[in-house]
Amino acid sequence: MLKDTHSSEIEAILARYPADQKRSAAMPLLYLAEQAYGYLTPAALQEVASLVGASPTQVGSLVGFYTLYHDQPGGKVRMQICVDLPCALRGAETMAETVCANLGIRLGETTPDGAVTVEGVMCLAGCDKAPMFQSQDERGIHYHENQTIESAMAWIEQTRRGGSDG
Amino acid sequence: MAEHILLRHRDIPDIDQLDVYLKHGGFEALRQTVTGKTPAEVIDIVKASGLRGRGGAGFPAGVKWSFLAPNVFPRYVVVNADESEPGTFKDRELMERNPYQFLEGVALCAYAAQANEAYIYCRGEFWDLAHRLEERIAELEERGLLGRNLFGSPYSLKVVVHLGAGAYICGEETALLESLEGKLGQPRLRPPFPAAKGLYGKPTVVNNVETLTNLPPILSRGADWYRTIGTAQSPGPKVFCLSGHVNNPGNYELPLGTTFRTLIFEHGGGIPGGRAIKAILPAGASAPLLRATDEILDTPMDYESLPKVGSMLGSASVIIMDETVDIAWVAWKTTRFFKHESCGKCTPCREGTYWMLHLIDRLHAGGAVEADISLLEAVARGMQNKCLCPLGEFSVMPVLSGIERFRPDFAAHLGNGR
Numbered sequence: 001m002l003k004d005t006h007s008s009e010i011e012a013i014l015a016r017y018p019a020d021q022k023r024s025a026a027m028p029l030l031y032l033a034e035q036a037y038g039y040l041t042p043a044a045l046q047e048v049a050s051l052v053g054a055s056p057t058q059v060g061s062l063v064g065f066y067t068l069y070h071d072q073p074g075g076k077v078r079m080q081i082c083v084d085l086p087c088a089l090r091g092a093e094t095m096a097e098t099v100c101a102n103l104g105i106r107l108g109e110t111t112p113d114g115a116v117t118v119e120g121v122m123c124l125a126g127c128d129k130a131p132m133f134q135s136q137d138e139r140g141i142h143y144h145e146n147q148t149i150e151s152a153m154a155w156i157e158q159t160r161r162g163g164s165d166g
Numbered sequence: 167m168a169e170h171i172l173l174r175h176r177d178i179p180d181i182d183q184l185d186v187y188l189k190h191g192g193f194e195a196l197r198q199t200v201t202g203k204t205p206a207e208v209i210d211i212v213k214a215s216g217l218r219g220r221g222g223a224g225f226p227a228g229v230k231w232s233f234l235a236p237n238v239f240p241r242y243v244v245v246n247a248d249e250s251e252p253g254t255f256k257d258r259e260l261m262e263r264n265p266y267q268f269l270e271g272v273a274l275c276a277y278a279a280q281a282n283e284a285y286i287y288c289r290g291e292f293w294d295l296a297h298r299l300e301e302r303i304a305e306l307e308e309r310g311l312l313g314r315n316l317f318g319s320p321y322s323l324k325v326v327v328h329l330g331a332g333a334y335i336c337g338e339e340t341a342l343l344e345s346l347e348g349k350l351g352q353p354r355l356r357p358p359f360p361a362a363k364g365l366y367g368k369p370t371v372v373n374n375v376e377t378l379t380n381l382p383p384i385l386s387r388g389a390d391w392y393r394t395i396g397t398a399q400s401p402g403p404k405v406f407c408l409s410g411h412v413n414n415p416g417n418y419e420l421p422l423g424t425t426f427r428t429l430i431f432e433h434g435g436g437i438p439g440g441r442a443i444k445a446i447l448p449a450g451a452s453a454p455l456l457r458a459t460d461e462i463l464d465t466p467m468d469y470e471s472l473p474k475v476g477s478m479l480g481s482a483s484v485i486i487m488d489e490t491v492d493i494a495w496v497a498w499k500t501t502r503f504f505k506h507e508s509c510g511k512c513t514p515c516r517e518g519t520y521w522m523l524h525l526i527d528r529l530h531a532g533g534a535v536e537a538d539i540s541l542l543e544a545v546a547r548g549m550q551n552k553c554l555c556p557l558g559e560f561s562v563m564p565v566l567s568g569i570e571r572f573r574p575d576f577a578a579h580l581g582n583g584r
Contacts, residue, residue: 016326016328017326018283018366021347021366023347023348023349024328024346024347024348025348026348027328027329027330027331027345027348028328028329030331031290031329031331052348054348058349061350062331062348062349062350065333065350065351065509066290066330066331066332066333066351067331067332067333068290068291068331068332069331069332084252084499084503085252085253085410085447085451085485085496085499085500085503086252086253086409086410086485088499089409089410089411089485089486089487089491090410090415121332122250122252122334122503122506122507123250123251123252123253123254123334123450123503124291125249125250125254125255125257125258125289125291125292126255127252127253127254127255127407127409127410127415127483127485128255128407128408128409128415128416128417129415130409130415134291140293140294140297141290141291141293141294142293142294143291143294
């Protein structure tokens with residue numbers, strides 16, 4: 001239970017909002033649960049719901065609405081390549097396709113060894129350093145900008161060896 | 167512009183260190199304001215400066231603050247740091263590289279609004295940036311520059327960073343407030359506006375990061391000085407985000423009223439490979455496409471001039487497309503974006519973006535007929551002025567302007583022409 005393993009973090013998150021507005025803590029607590037469990041299990045949703053005094057349905061609906069919450073397990077790290085217009089004008093679609101082809105998967109899929117899920121995502125506000133991607137794992141979310149197919153593949157190899165610098 | 171007012175780190179590279187910021191006059195504006203001016207005086211100065219909201223709407227900031235419901239407390243300041251418009255990456259640079267000027271601006275706004283709590287709503291993807299901001303806020307509290315009884319005055323301010331989790335719609339201010347309350351980011355019906363009933367039903371000011379970063383220089387140098395930059399109707403500097411087919415994409419701080427030509431060719435280094443420029447999206451995906459004619463290239467980029475040539479300044483995220491770009495593909499890209507980001511609350515947007523994408527997909531699949539283009543136009547027109555918030559209204563702009571101004575690109579896909 002998060003209450004046992006992360007009590008100080010939970011307390012700090014709840015303290016950010018007015019005492020009678022606990023529901024505001026739902027989103028930060030979902031991040032906490034996602035980092036702790038890898039993805040948002042039904043039990044995790046129950047836990048977050050009870051911490052903020054909302055129903056599991058109310059908390060569960062957030063998971064479907066916001067793209068950074070996942071209710072299914074993915075790869076050890078999610079590589080989210082921006083394929084939106086400004087990045088696409090600078091070769092992002094080709095990069096995403098080539099990376100997937102090299103890995104033998106399609107966009108949205110996970111490599112058979114469970115190391116990486118590759119996803120195409122909407123604008124990440126890194127348009128001047130395109131192509132770029134973000135990585136999401138239990139340590140949070142990090143940007144990787146000014147990428148090439150080679151640098152993206154090298155990052156995946158490094159991640160597979162467990163030596164990712166984030 | 168010789169001196170950077172907003173991207174000040176371009177002149178003073180280590181201004182992201184508190185001592186450097188303080189050495190260059192940092193937090194003097196806040197000290198003098200909190201110890202020497204009333205909130206009403208601050209609002210008057212900001213009104214006189216003519217500062218207009220930099221998030222896209224261009225609404226005068228001081229006027230927005232003066233709408234706060236009188237004598238209702240607590241009040242809140244909420245910073246819109248959800249920067250998600252395709253082609254926009256200015257707020258990120260401001261918060262990363264010139265963070266203390268931004269945070270001082272937050273405090274100035276909160277003082278003017280008589281709010282003791284401010285929330286910075288960062289898009290979830292700004293994870294690293296948001297955590298760094300939290301550290302900086304803690305540092306400012308330790309030094310007595312944020313927190314209780316600022317500069318020995320009765321005024322106290324708590325600043326909290328809140329992370330979104332991936333939803334473009336949360337850039338719309340009422341959707342942002344819903345999200346901050348722990349709900350789905352879906353816009354509220356207005357009125358009431360946030361100034362009357364905002365966060366937790368209390369009077370709330372919502373302002374963009376860049377807007378607030380303008381406040382310390384306005385308060386320290388005065389409204390008259392501020393008005394010497396930019397145009398009479400659109401005063402001040404603006405950070406233009408330049409992306410797409412340009413040699414030097416990036417943020418450029420220039421006076422409002424700078425022409426496209428100056429931005430693209432002088433600062434952006436022109437189009438790669440010597441190719442011709444074909445089209446411009448001046449406000450990310452959320453504005454009509456412009457044909458890059460000489461008339462357009464010589465148009466001043468400000469809040470008044472762009473509507474006159476059939477588009478908008480918005481957040482000034484200028485996306486450049488060269489002669490190789492198929493505008494029917496651009497319409498597919500922007501429509502795919504809006505269909506994905508539609509929150510689903512109102513029917514015209516939820517269904518309209520779905521059907522627009524369906525029709526553009528058909529165009530690209532081959533076998534579409536002339537009537538499909540007319541139908542696409544009809545769906546888009548059917549959405550106009552019927553959506554609950556600007557997302558739906560914006561979604562039709564690249565489509566309608568694309569068909570109107572680049573029809574051959576759409577017609578080329580008819581029949582077997584994929």
